[in-house]
Amino acid sequence: MTRQDEAKAILDGVGGSQNVAGLTHCSTRLRFTLVDDGKADLDTLKSLTGVISAVRSGSQTQVVIGNDVVNVYNAVEKERGGRGGAADAPAGPRKPLSWKRAGSVFMDFIVSVFTPLIPAIAGAGIFKSLLVGAGALGWLPTDSESYLLLSAIPDAVFAFLPLLVAYTTAKKLNVNRPLALGVVAVLMFANFTTLVNQEGGVALFGIPVQVVNYNSQVFPSILAVLALWPLERFFNKVSPGPIRVFFTPLMCYIIVAPLLILVLGPVGYWLGSLLTAAMIGLYNTLGWVAVAVLAAILPLIISVGMHKAFIPPTIATMAQNGRESFYLVASLAHNIAESGAMFAVAIRTKSTRLRSTAVSAGISALFGITEPAIYGVTLQNRKVLLSVMAGAFAGGAYLGLTFVTSFAVVGPGLASITMFVDAANPWNLVNAVIGALIALAVAFVLSIVFWNDATSPSLKGERDEAAAAAAAATAIASTNESTSSTDAPRGQAHAIRLVSPLTGTVVPLADVADPVFSGGVLGDGAAILPVSGSVRAPLAGTVTSLLDSKHAIGITSDEGVEVLVHVGIDTVKLAGAPFTVHVAQGDRVEAGQLVIEADLDAIRDAGYDLTTPVVVTNSDRFTVEVPAAGDITTGEPFATITEKELTGGTA
Missing domain, CATH: 2.70.70.10 (Glucose Permease (Domain IIA))
Known part of the structure; x- marks a missing residue:
C-alpha cells in the first residue's frame, strides 16, 4: 500500500473528505474534527496498515499513527486537497449543548491552540538548556557576547509567546490571523510598555491601565482573539463590500484593542497566575507524592487524551518561573517506565508480531513518545499496565524527593534529557537520570517476571x-x-x-x-x-x-x-x-x-x-x-x- 493509498483509506474511514471539518496532528495522532462523528468507522481505521489504534475522545476522532504521523498527515492533507481549517466542510446539524459536549468542545479548543506551540517551545527550551550546559562546563563563558547573542534566540520565543498564541487561536477560530497578531502586538510594543511602566502610571479615557508584564503570557491573547471572533464576523456581514477590507479591521481595532488593554489583558494575566499558583500549590502541598501519583496514572490519563489539559498551566508556569517541577518531571518517570516494560515484553514474548510492536514502542517511549506503547501493548495487558504504573511511581517518587526541576517544555526522554540541566545545581541532571533509571528498572523487572504469553489478553x-x-x-x-x-x-x-x-x-x-x-x-x-x-x-x-x-x-x-x-x-x-x-x-x-x-x-x-x-x-x-x-x-x-x-x- 502506497502512502497515498493509506491516506485515502484513512479518509474513507472517517467518512470521506467532505466529512472532515478540521484536521490537526500531535506527536503520534491525527486529530479529526468531523461534521458527523457517526460516519467514522473506528474498526475499519484500526484494521488499516500503519494505524496503531483509533479512538473517539470528546469532539475528536483520533487516529493513532506513531512516529510517522507527520508524513501520514501530509499525505492525508494532500489527498484532501490541502484543506485545513474550520470551514473545510459544511457545518452540519447543530448538536444540542450539554455539559459533556461543552467540556469536549473546550478540550478540543485547548488542544488546537496549544499543541501547535509545542515544537517551537520545545526547540527553544532544549536550545536554552544546551547553552546552560555549555556555560556550566566552561565551553562557552556565560558573560561572552556569543553566549548572550545565542541566548536571545530561545528567550525571544518565550518573550513573544503572546503572538504565537494569537496565531494558533486565530487559526482555530478561523479569524483573520494578521488582524489577530496586529491587535495583540500592542502588548509587546516597546512604547506601550514604557508608558504603562512610567512613574505614576497611565490612564485611557481616565481609566487606569494596570501595570502588567505580558511577555510570555498566553491567556491575554486567547481572550483577545475570542473577542475578535464574533466581531469580525459581524462587521464582515454588515459592512458594504467596497469598504469591508478596511472597515472590519478598523472596528475590531477600535473595540478590541482598548478592551484588551483595560480588561482582557489583566484578566488573562490573572488567569495564568491562578493556574500557575494551582500547579505549584499542589506540588508544594503534596510534594513527591503528587509527582509519583501523577506519573503512575499518566497511562490512563493519556489514553483518553486528558494529558493535554496539563499543557496550559505547564506553559504558564514555565513562562512565569522559567522552570517546572510537576507535570514534566512526572512525565519523565512515566515515559521511561513505558520503555522498560516494552523491552521486557519484547524479550519474553514468542509472538513475532507483538515483539515487533513492543520494540518499536519501547524505542519511541525512550525518546518521549508513549502513545504507541500505551495503545499497542500497555492498555491491552493488565500486568504490563501495573508494571508501568509501579515503575513510574517509583521513579516519580525519587524525582520528587530530590526536587528535580525541568527547564524546557518538551516530552521528556533520552534526546531531551538536557531539559534538566541546571547551571546552579549539577545534581538536578544527575537525579533526573537516576530517577529515569529507577522507573525503567522497576517496570522492566516486573514485566519480565509477570509476563506470560499463555495468559496475555493481547x-x-x-x-x-x-x-x-x-x-x-x-x-x-x-x-x-x-x-x-x-x-x-x-x-x-x-x-x-x-x-x-x-x-x-x-x-x-x-x-x-x-x-x-x-x-x-x-x-x-x-x-x-x-x-x-x-x-x-x-x-x-x-x-x-x-x-x-x-x-x-x-x-x-x-x-x-x-x-x-x-x-x-x-x-x-x-x-x-x-x-x-x-x-x-x-x-x-x-x-x-x-x-x-x-x-x-x-x-x-x-x-x-x-x-x-x-x-x-x-x-x-x-x-x-x-x-x-x-x-x-x-x-x-x-x-x-x-x-x-x-x-x-x-x-
Missing part, C-alpha cells in the same frame, strides 16, 4: 483463532479421511472452481491481520471484506466442520477439496451471538446455497475485524489461483483449484 485472539481454525481444519481432514475413498475420485483431470461466498472486496491473504491466515498456516486462498452478511457455500460438497461458535464453516467437495470460510477475525470470542446457521454438520450443500447469516453491524460494534478468509486447508494437494484484489459479488468466480499431482506438483 495474544488471546491469536490463541483462540489458531485453536478454532485448527479445530476446523482437523474436522475437515478427519471427515475427508473417512469419505475420500468413495466420495473423492482423484482421477479427474479438471479444474475445480470456487464461487465467492460473500459480496465485498477481495483482500490478499497476506494482508489479513491474523498471522495464522496471513502466514499461510492453514493454506492458500484469499479474504473478503464483506458488505453483506449472507454467507453462501463456495462449492458443492459436504459440511464437514461447523463449530459451536458458528463463525466458521468447513466444506469438503467430492474431489476432496477442503475449504474453510472464517467470518471475521477473533470472532470466536463472540460465542455465536451474531451468527445464524442454516445447515448442520454432515449436510450436503450446493454452490451458492445460504449457509450462515452474520450480523455485520453487531460484529463491527463489538470491535472485531470483518475480514473473512476463504482458504483451501489441504492446499498441499492442490494449486490455488485466487483473484486480484477488487470488488466481488456473491456467486462470481472466486478461485480455481487444480490437483498438484495432475499438474506436476508433489502431493
Whole structure:
C-alpha cells in the first residue's frame, strides 16, 4: 500500500473528505474534527496498515499513527486537497449543548491552540538548556557576547509567546490571523510598555491601565482573539463590500484593542497566575507524592487524551518561573517506565508480531513518545499496565524527593534529557537520570517476571483463532479421511472452481491481520471484506466442520477439496451471538446455497475485524489461483483449484 493509498483509506474511514471539518496532528495522532462523528468507522481505521489504534475522545476522532504521523498527515492533507481549517466542510446539524459536549468542545479548543506551540517551545527550551550546559562546563563563558547573542534566540520565543498564541487561536477560530497578531502586538510594543511602566502610571479615557508584564503570557491573547471572533464576523456581514477590507479591521481595532488593554489583558494575566499558583500549590502541598501519583496514572490519563489539559498551566508556569517541577518531571518517570516494560515484553514474548510492536514502542517511549506503547501493548495487558504504573511511581517518587526541576517544555526522554540541566545545581541532571533509571528498572523487572504469553489478553485472539481454525481444519481432514475413498475420485483431470461466498472486496491473504491466515498456516486462498452478511457455500460438497461458535464453516467437495470460510477475525470470542446457521454438520450443500447469516453491524460494534478468509486447508494437494484484489459479488468466480499431482506438483 502506497502512502497515498493509506491516506485515502484513512479518509474513507472517517467518512470521506467532505466529512472532515478540521484536521490537526500531535506527536503520534491525527486529530479529526468531523461534521458527523457517526460516519467514522473506528474498526475499519484500526484494521488499516500503519494505524496503531483509533479512538473517539470528546469532539475528536483520533487516529493513532506513531512516529510517522507527520508524513501520514501530509499525505492525508494532500489527498484532501490541502484543506485545513474550520470551514473545510459544511457545518452540519447543530448538536444540542450539554455539559459533556461543552467540556469536549473546550478540550478540543485547548488542544488546537496549544499543541501547535509545542515544537517551537520545545526547540527553544532544549536550545536554552544546551547553552546552560555549555556555560556550566566552561565551553562557552556565560558573560561572552556569543553566549548572550545565542541566548536571545530561545528567550525571544518565550518573550513573544503572546503572538504565537494569537496565531494558533486565530487559526482555530478561523479569524483573520494578521488582524489577530496586529491587535495583540500592542502588548509587546516597546512604547506601550514604557508608558504603562512610567512613574505614576497611565490612564485611557481616565481609566487606569494596570501595570502588567505580558511577555510570555498566553491567556491575554486567547481572550483577545475570542473577542475578535464574533466581531469580525459581524462587521464582515454588515459592512458594504467596497469598504469591508478596511472597515472590519478598523472596528475590531477600535473595540478590541482598548478592551484588551483595560480588561482582557489583566484578566488573562490573572488567569495564568491562578493556574500557575494551582500547579505549584499542589506540588508544594503534596510534594513527591503528587509527582509519583501523577506519573503512575499518566497511562490512563493519556489514553483518553486528558494529558493535554496539563499543557496550559505547564506553559504558564514555565513562562512565569522559567522552570517546572510537576507535570514534566512526572512525565519523565512515566515515559521511561513505558520503555522498560516494552523491552521486557519484547524479550519474553514468542509472538513475532507483538515483539515487533513492543520494540518499536519501547524505542519511541525512550525518546518521549508513549502513545504507541500505551495503545499497542500497555492498555491491552493488565500486568504490563501495573508494571508501568509501579515503575513510574517509583521513579516519580525519587524525582520528587530530590526536587528535580525541568527547564524546557518538551516530552521528556533520552534526546531531551538536557531539559534538566541546571547551571546552579549539577545534581538536578544527575537525579533526573537516576530517577529515569529507577522507573525503567522497576517496570522492566516486573514485566519480565509477570509476563506470560499463555495468559496475555493481547495474544488471546491469536490463541483462540489458531485453536478454532485448527479445530476446523482437523474436522475437515478427519471427515475427508473417512469419505475420500468413495466420495473423492482423484482421477479427474479438471479444474475445480470456487464461487465467492460473500459480496465485498477481495483482500490478499497476506494482508489479513491474523498471522495464522496471513502466514499461510492453514493454506492458500484469499479474504473478503464483506458488505453483506449472507454467507453462501463456495462449492458443492459436504459440511464437514461447523463449530459451536458458528463463525466458521468447513466444506469438503467430492474431489476432496477442503475449504474453510472464517467470518471475521477473533470472532470466536463472540460465542455465536451474531451468527445464524442454516445447515448442520454432515449436510450436503450446493454452490451458492445460504449457509450462515452474520450480523455485520453487531460484529463491527463489538470491535472485531470483518475480514473473512476463504482458504483451501489441504492446499498441499492442490494449486490455488485466487483473484486480484477488487470488488466481488456473491456467486462470481472466486478461485480455481487444480490437483498438484495432475499438474506436476508433489502431493
